[in-house]
Amino acid sequence: MASILKRFSHRLKVIGAAALLTVGTFAIAQEFRGDHPDTYTVKRGDTLWDIAGRFLTKPWLWPEIWQANPQIQNPHLIYPGDVISLAYLDRVVVQPGPRTDSPINVISLSEIEAYLRDLRVVDSFEELPYVVGLEEDITRGVRGHLAYARGLDGAQVGQRYMIVRPTTHYMRIGNRKCCDMLSKNDLDFRGGKIPGFGVPWSDTAGADVGREALGYELLKVNAGTVVRLMEGDVEATSLQLDDPDVEVRVGDRLMPVEAQPYDLQFFPHRPKQEMDHEKARVLAVADSLTSGGPKQVVAISAGSQDGIDNGTVLSVWRPGTNAVDRVDVGYWRGDETVPKGSRVQLPDEYAGHVLVFRTFDKVSYGLIMQSIKPSRVGYRVKSPDVR
Numbered sequence: 001m002a003s004i005l006k007r008f009s010h011r012l013k014v015i016g017a018a019a020l021l022t023v024g025t026f027a028i029a030q031e032f033r034g035d036h037p038d039t040y041t042v043k044r045g046d047t048l049w050d051i052a053g054r055f056l057t058k059p060w061l062w063p064e065i066w067q068a069n070p071q072i073q074n075p076h077l078i079y080p081g082d083v084i085s086l087a088y089l090d091r092v093v094v095q096p097g098p099r100t101d102s103p104i105n106v107i108s109l110s111e112i113e114a115y116l117r118d119l120r121v122v123d124s125f126e127e128l129p130y131v132v133g134l135e136e137d138i139t140r141g142v143r144g145h146l147a148y149a150r151g152l153d154g155a156q157v158g159q160r161y162m163i164v165r166p167t168t169h170y171m172r173i174g175n176r177k178c179c180d181m182l183s184k185n186d187l188d189f190r191g192g193k194i195p196g197f198g199v200p201w202s203d204t205a206g207a208d209v210g211r212e213a214l215g216y217e218l219l220k221v222n223a224g225t226v227v228r229l230m231e232g233d234v235e236a237t238s239l240q241l242d243d244p245d246v247e248v249r250v251g252d253r254l255m256p257v258e259a260q261p262y263d264l265q266f267f268p269h270r271p272k273q274e275m276d277h278e279k280a281r282v283l284a285v286a287d288s289l290t291s292g293g294p295k296q297v298v299a300i301s302a303g304s305q306d307g308i309d310n311g312t313v314l315s316v317w318r319p320g321t322n323a324v325d326r327v328d329v330g331y332w333r334g335d336e337t338v339p340k341g342s343r344v345q346l347p348d349e350y351a352g353h354v355l356v357f358r359t360f361d362k363v364s365y366g367l368i369m370q371s372i373k374p375s376r377v378g379y380r381v382k383s384p385d386v387r
Helices: 004-032 049-054 060-067 113-117
Strands: 039-041 081-087 094-097 119-122 130-134 146-150 159-172 203-204 213-228 239-242 253-256 282-286 297-301 313-318 322-324 341-345 349-359 365-373 378-383
Touching: 039 049, 039 341, 049 060, 113 119, 113 349, 130 253, 159 282, 313 365
Parallel strands: none
Antiparallel strands: 039 081, 081 094, 119 213, 130 146, 146 239, 159 213, 159 253, 203 282, 213 239, 282 297, 297 365, 313 349, 313 378, 322 341, 349 365
């Protein structure tokens, strides 16, 4: 009797697995565009997102489709020369290419290199070692100059350090007019505001007093190698500056150089948990006055604490206007005098999709992959499937 039950149980598992595969294949088929070809050969210069966008209505589902094919050894990596078959049961089968090139990424690293290499967000920076002086008491140091640092206890000759500078204090954005936040938030070495220092963001949300702090952004301005330690009556460690990027000034902070502090491969996927649409907002927009489009970087007020990791795909939405019902109150009345009952909350409007490529505790950097309208500071950030 026990053997019969065992065989029956095994048969149910096999039938159940087959049924799940059939349902999964059908669900996957619904995501393919109707005009996809039978095969596609991966070319040098392709990105995973671009390829997925040719065949799928939701490009971030690409890894999930590969995972439905057990014959693929690594569902994340494809290479120039690989042939992707889309003919059999609308499923993806990769015929390996020569494997002479590096695997393709979901995005081009050149578009985000500076944000990977030069920026990071930390909870605080006051405890970090700092530059207390420069050779010959100059006010700015460049490559070849000596910088003198305080707080580098335990440093060794030959050890390398990044010279970093606080630039932005990120704070939670509340319900306010998203397009009225044109205040820059540059900081000095004490975290105080200063005017005129150029940072990668052209527009950032102002730091509202009393709102939740999300972290300080540190910009790498230079790097140096320890050449002399504290000894005798010398109370500072000497570093030789060797990076031509930006001039070093007194008060700049130091952090150990990391061999590779960021990912080099990103695989698109949905958020791992439900998004809080009121907390997740666009905090900053790069390389533009007030708004960003495809291939531009944004900072988002959601991070690893919110289930966001590298490769997470999110959607950006313009907050719906709380419009005055002019038919009800008349066109002559000022907006500020209109009560809530005479206003109408309009729906949020979809702006575009963003792929997260750098994640911190409460802040993330993302690249706008596609959009139908500009993304601006204060816009809401949601799951990519929200409509």
